[in-house]
């Protein structure tokens with residue numbers, strides 16, 4: 001099959017298009033013919049290399065796959081053959097206490113498709129049957145592929161961790177990121193008032209079109225929130241931009257407010273003035289991915305159109321390098337998607 005593979009870490013040049021062996025579905029697995037595979041910031045991190053990550057080469061990136069089941073392995077239900085599916089990128093053992101409790105993203109052997117095991121930058125991918133999700137009817141391949149990883153992440157951040165409620169004020173950083181574009185919509189779905197940030201006036205306009213009630217540049221956020229909420233501040237900040245925004249994210253919270261973070265795009269060594277944390281009684285929560293069941297909970301909202309994936313641009317698989325450059329240059333608003 002045609003695939004874009006990595007044999008070493010580095011810049012976009014390490015992405016090589018090759019002919020490699022077509023995989024077959026093993027026990028408890030299905031094989032999916034990939035029709036679309038969305039990029040995530042994770043693809044850039046894995047391409048560049050992450051501490052402790054050892055890959056089996058040739059490695060295929062790609063966590064977010066939409067396609068058709070075309071081979072069913074032993075023990076997987078034959079009824080799946082021929083069905084259009086979306087793939088849940090979170091892999092776990094399925095047997096431990098955390099998995100059985102529904103906290104599978106806390107499983108000791110939790111792995112992500114495209115990061116720890118080969119993913120969707122190819123014509124076919126094999127996945128465990130537990131990772132098959134119903135296809136949200138009415139969506140094109142590229143829209144469907146834009147859903148799983150970032151909507152799951154933003155859902156756990158807002159719904160499970162920060163417990164967003166109607167009437168809350170929520171800051172969402174980087175409206176044009178995958179996580180940000182999902183978080184704006186989820187916060188609105190739960191009745192919050194959203195203040196979104198982005199780096200350009202054009203992106204701030206797009207944030208409003210997505211449902212943000214108010215917008216701000218990164219630099220102006222503290223002043224904008226002060227003006228909007230008086231001295232109160234916001235209830236929740238959705239953080240993933242990291243070092244560059246961390247201090248203002250803490251400053252804009254109300255007393256007792258919650259910062260939830262899933263990433264550190266601009267750097268991970270951020271400064272925290274501990275006096276703000278204890279005196280103003282802030283909660284700082286970490287979040288990674290979400291449970292398999294959470295994706296089942298959020299997909300009906302996608303199918304009904306209440307949550308909609310934002311696709312920036314599509315590229316043929318052979319142009320994976322250009323797709324990476326688009327994300328790296330911060331030009332995108334929403335998801336960049338490959339079409340094998």
Ligand SMILES: NC(=O)c1ccc[n+]([C@@H]2O[C@H](COP(=O)([O-])OP(=O)(O)OC[C@H]3O[C@@H](n4cnc5c(N)ncnc54)[C@H](OP(=O)(O)O)[C@@H]3O)[C@@H](O)[C@H]2O)c1
Nearest residue numbers: 041174176177178179198199240262263264265266288289
């Ligand atoms: N822990 C998890 O489970 C999890 C899951 C998903 C994502 N993440 C993390 O969350 C972050 C967002 O992921 P994503 O896939 O949504 O990202 P993305 O679509 O690539 O968007 C990243 C955005 O970050 C903004 N940004 C702010 N400061 C930046 C800087 N100094 N350099 C580069 N970009 C900067 C840019 O916004 P402008 O458009 O305003 O320029 C850029 O568009 C990443 O750090 C990712 O690793 C974590």
Ligand SMILES: [Zn+2]
Nearest residue numbers: 093096099107
């Ligand atoms: Zn487990």
